[in-house]
Amino acid sequence: MIEIRVAPASSQLRNVRRAVRAHLDGTRFDAEHIAAVEAVANELLGAAFDGDVRSGLVLSVEIFTLLTSVRVHCPGNVHLRDEPFGMRDRVLEGFAFAWGKRTHADGSTDLWAELARPGR
Numbered sequence: 001m002i003e004i005r006v007a008p009a010s011s012q013l014r015n016v017r018r019a020v021r022a023h024l025d026g027t028r029f030d031a032e033h034i035a036a037v038e039a040v041a042n043e044l045l046g047a048a049f050d051g052d053v054r055s056g057l058v059l060s061v062e063i064f065t066l067l068t069s070v071r072v073h074c075p076g077n078v079h080l081r082d083e084p085f086g087m088r089d090r091v092l093e094g095f096a097f098a099w100g101k102r103t104h105a106d107g108s109t110d111l112w113a114e115l116a117r118p119g120r
Contacts, residue, residue, distance in 0.1 A: 002061040006045060006072075008053045013042055016059060027063070033118045036095040037061060037068055043091050044072040044080075044111040051078035065117070070096075072111045077103060080111055 002023045006012050017038045024034045041059055048057050051074070058073040080088065080101045092099045092113055099113035 001063075002059075004059045006057040006059055008049065008055060008057060010046070010049045013045060013049075016045060017042060020059075020061060023061070030118060033068070033115070036115055037070060039091060040070045040095050040099075040113045040115060041072075043088050044070060044113060047080050047088060047111055048072055048074050048078050051076075053078060063117075067097075067117055068115045070113045070115065074109045074111065076107060076109065078109050078111060 002020065004016060004019050006016055020038050020041055021034055024037060029037075041061070045057065045059060053074050053076060055075045057075075060069075060071045060073070062069045062071075078101070080099070096113040096115050100111075102110045102112065104110070
């Protein structure tokens with residue numbers, strides 16, 4: 001499992017993508033799947049930044065037999081939708097077979113997406 005703490009600033013997106021790529025380069029994934037995981041992480045973090053999150057975020061990437069799970073834990077409520085254009089939905093739809101938001105009793109939120117593992 002990869003876990004990266006992210007400062008709440010959009011300037012961190014490039015560093016996070018590099019860190020994800022560095023962690024996944026040693027796996028059996030092809031470059032296309034790694035790029036998909038990077039893009040999904042970027043979109044989920046972008047939603048958190050758009051939601052004006054002011055404290056640290058945690059990005060986690062977990063590899064399972066049939067899927068790769070990407071999650072961003074936010075200390076407060078965040079909306080995943082980016083109306084009116086829906087670009088975030090289209091990017092997530094292109095890479096993930098499922099995505100959404102889970103709100104916890106403490107008021108924190110997890111944004112999540114599941115990507116099918118290649119060759120499965």
